[in-house]
Amino acid sequence: xxxxxxxxxxxxxxxxxxxxxxxxxxxxxxxxxxxxxxxxxxxxxxxxxxxxxxxxxxxxxxxxxxxxxxxxxxxxxxxxxxxxxxxxxxxxxxxxxxxxxxxxxxxxxxxxxxxxxxxxxxxxxxxxxxxxxxxxxxxxxxxxxxxxxxxxxxxxxxxxxxxxxxxxxxxxxxxxxxxxxxxxxxxxxxxxxxxxxxxxxxxxxxxxxxxxxx
Numbered sequence: 001x002x003x004x005x006x007x008x009x010x011x012x013x014x015x016x017x018x019x020x021x022x023x024x025x026x027x028x029x030x031x032x033x034x035x036x037x038x039x040x041x042x043x044x045x046x047x048x049x050x051x052x053x054x055x056x057x058x059x060x061x062x063x064x065x066x067x068x069x070x071x072x073x074x075x076x077x078x079x080x081x082x083x084x085x086x087x088x089x090x091x092x093x094x095x096x097x098x099x100x101x102x103x104x105x106x107x108x109x110x111x112x113x114x115x116x117x118x119x120x121x122x123x124x125x126x127x128x129x130x131x132x133x134x135x136x137x138x139x140x141x142x143x144x145x146x147x148x149x150x151x152x153x154x155x156x157x158x159x160x161x162x163x164x165x166x167x168x169x170x171x172x173x174x175x176x177x178x179x180x181x182x183x184x185x186x187x188x189x190x191x192x193x194x195x196x197x198x199x200x201x202x203x204x205x206x207x208x209x210x211x212x213x214x
């Protein structure tokens with residue numbers, strides 16, 4: 001695993017590069033991310049760092065969690081998440097350290113994890129891209145329904161994983177190998193090529209790509 005940061009999705013726009021190409025980008029606000037706790041193999045059974053994001057009033061946090069922040073000497077955070085790292089990388093970080101946008105650079109490939117937009121209950125045409133039936137002889141009122149979902153004899157049941165209507169979206173999605181087009185360190189802004197999961201003002205995790213293209 002590699003170090004990941006929690007970012008806020010601002011929205012989408014476009015950038016013009018020196019070659020004149022117009023690139024669609026998604027703008028992310030990085031951090032501030034703060035190291036709250038270090039976990040080690042000897043004490044916890046695995047090595048990781050706990051990272052906090054955003055600010056939260058102390059009277060909105062339970063006393064045990066507030067004590068956790070006071071022990072670390074860190075202001076209360078709105079979100080907490082863990083990032084598994086090798087033991088040597090965990091040792092390189094200190095509690096209270098601010099993790100900045102310097103972890104990323106232009107041209108780098110990253111993975112973005114977020115929660116996709118919820119679309120509610122959707123049919124098979126919208127959810128799975130099935131074809132709408134032709135309004136011709138033999139077709140009744142069900143033009144947007146699926147066709148046969150199983151034989152009457154063998155196997156005599158519906159195969160597991162068959163595409164049907166149901167809840168669409170609102171699930172964890174990871175976008176792989178997204179290109180970093182621009183990094184504005186002064187404003188903590190990260191410009192990624194194309195779209196990333198989630199709605200505007202939603203939170204996403206960004207890390208160096210684990211399957212980076214050559």
